[in-house]
Amino acid sequence: MASNSSPTKLPPTSKMSSRPSTPSLLPPPNPLLHAPPSPNSHRALRRLKSAHTLGQTQPSLISQQHRQALQRNASPVKKDTPARTRSNSDVTNMAPPVLETPVRRPLTGRKSTTEMLSIDKLIRDGPPDEKVQDGLEALRLKILAQGIKSDSDGMSSLRIYVWLILLNAPIIPTDEYLALIHRGASPAYSKIRNDTFRTLTSDVLFRRRVSEASLIRLLNALAWKLHDAREEKQGRLSFSAMSDQSSPEPSSAMKSRARALTLTTEGSDAGASEPGTYVQGMNVLAAPFLYAARSEAEAFIAFHRFITHECPGYVRGAMDGVHKGLALVDKVLGIVDSKLSNYLMSKGMNAELYAFPSVLTLCACTPPLPEVLRLWDFLFAYGAHLNILCIVAQLVILRNSILSSPSPTKILRNFPAINAEMVIQLTLSLIKKIPDDVYAEIVVHAK
Template sequence: MSTSPIRETIAAPAWPKPIPPLDAPPSPRSHRALRRLQSAHALGQQASNQPSLITRQHRQALQLNSTPVKKDPPTRARSNSDATNMTPPNPDSAGRRPMPVRRPTAEALSLDRLIRDGPPDGDLLGGLEATRLKILDQGVKSDSDGMSSLRIYVWLILLNAPVLETDSYLTLIHRGASPAYSKIRNDTFRTLATDPLFRRRVSEASLIRLLNAVAWKLHDAKEERAKGLANTGNKMRNTADEHGSPVLQNSTPAIEPGARALALNEGSQVPASEPGTYVQGMNVLAAPFLYAARSEAEAFVAFHRFITHECPGYVRGAMDGVHKGLALVDKVLAIVDPKLSLYLIGKGMSAELYAFPSVLTLCACTPPLPEVLRLWDFLFAYGAHLNILCIVAQLVILRNSILSSPSPTKILRSFPPLQAEIIKEVTLTLIKKIPDDVYAEIVMHAK
């Protein structure tokens, strides 16, 4: 920058109030206080001509020092509890137990101290609940660019991300190009290409390394699942046919097509579609993690945890979680605003046409980036599934513009700039209108 950092960052010292000169007269209030002290001292001397207790003790100590000391057996040293009480007893405090020192609760601590020191008395659930409430009420403090030294640690805690050694991340980097490397290179150069804040802080090389490491991680997990299925299929057991002859049969019976479909609908562990190592859109989904993190290793563990536990359905080859989310956008809009929903349907505009990027990237495709980070604070605190309601909230905010436009496609082709606080407020009002069964679908759509 052309301006000097010293002129902008170093402010004038906050000096105290001007000190009066030494020969300045004291204030009248000081005079009255001094006279009261002198009167009290004079009255005390008139009431008793005897020396004070401190003076008597001092004289006794001088007399003991002047007399010869006998060598007696050692005795217990005098404790503070043996000393004469110098203050008169307070009758109101008689019989009272000493009040225990109250330790601050998680609600009383600031978010910064709560993250740094941990919840008091190891109350993890209470500390987590207090963290969520503080994010909802106050948010994570950051500068105008959305930068905060605290945010990435809040995300790691809310995502319950495991501790990862940097060497583990470097090992994945040193393995070279993953099977998805060419797909990654086709997307990284256009990731948030028009956002100067992201371009200034995150390099394309950093984004390539992160996505390539995640692709290796997903590839290894896919290989382990394949080996596990192969080992299960190779297990044989001895049986006998109807004539009593021994035969070998697979211990895992074949699944009929109808039974397989039923198992998928009932939530069987058999995947509906094999998870891929990279799908288009993961680059935009990874961008905020790199922007908020203080190292690539932190961004890697947070991003990997997010896509494998919060929204694994978004990164499968068929993106079934994304399509379920788009259907829910239409369903929720019909519940909370039937007029707006019918108008969009009449124009032939379903969520598949305008909300696909917003669902896939959790609104990270809509600038500005600092507002995306504030919205993600809320989503990570209370569940990434609330992104569906946040998208509907943006439609409700644009309601008048959409209804008055003969061609709402131009409005919804690119959503207006995000306003995280307003979206959060509208989202909280929409939650109350959602039936329990529909809300359960929202919670599970990305799994």
């Protein structure tokens, strides 16, 4: 496909968000885009350096969990659960739990200097003595114990930097994002336009802060980025198919085979190892990134990193990761609350009927948005795969209402408003009830 020949135009870049530019991204040189100047103060530059040091040196916790799960794929032992997040609480005890995970140092009675630092100071100055692992551990624990400070609308000047660090997102020049926008409409543009106007329509906070034009630009730029990656991979496959033959000159049959390989994979995301260019629901998944970020470029790189490294299975054409997640919701609910699970099954209600949006969007489809942001702080810190347990926790919270209703479909058609603190506490309580082999499935289901 020609990248510059599409007649459809994107929303004008002159309407890009006027939010302050991120310290971690270079500002665009085009004055028509009204982008603020890059940071020039010593404090801002020091913050950039420390955030980059924290984010770039250490792989994300989710990636560590994935590697450990693959290494223990054969009959994991309970005490060696891959990155198990343990809790001293149970379902009925909502006291703040103490986590014990193999990927972090055990908590000691005496706090280290790093653990005593605030999140703001960790992000601004970096960990003392450049102890990145200690800094990441302290950051995760503080998110769990204190949360990221934000106003009543869920806005925080720190949140997007914390997300970028936890996702281990790379730093990109803003010009790279602008170049994708200036290419015009991507092959997925019509699908994107069919979804963006429906994104969180009932959320006043989101509609007030994020324009549809901004969402279109981000998703279209992402579609170009994924399209280019797929084209590059297909080119390598075609070249490899021809070069592996002993004949120095490829035969007509070899050329036909290579051409057929390209034609059959082009435009088809099913079964591919990389994410598709766009699937329905990505608009809602992108919404919290745009809401929390201070620039579109920040939201773009965080969202791209998330879907390509943490949950590529959610956005492939077949959405195989989502369907695996739905099966796990049914399995986990049967383990932690067999009575509730049996009642829902007796009504013909499996997770496919009520939990599809919650799995695909990491609960972003359930208001209010400030609570979703707090829940995402926890998921990015300890693993997006824990969204499966967060959904089960919401079902357990609704247990009495569901069991007393002759038609639970009405209750689960739209999940009640999220209370992030309650869901997180209950999720931590449920983890110790999950067998190790099931937990290993949860860790890798979105890959």
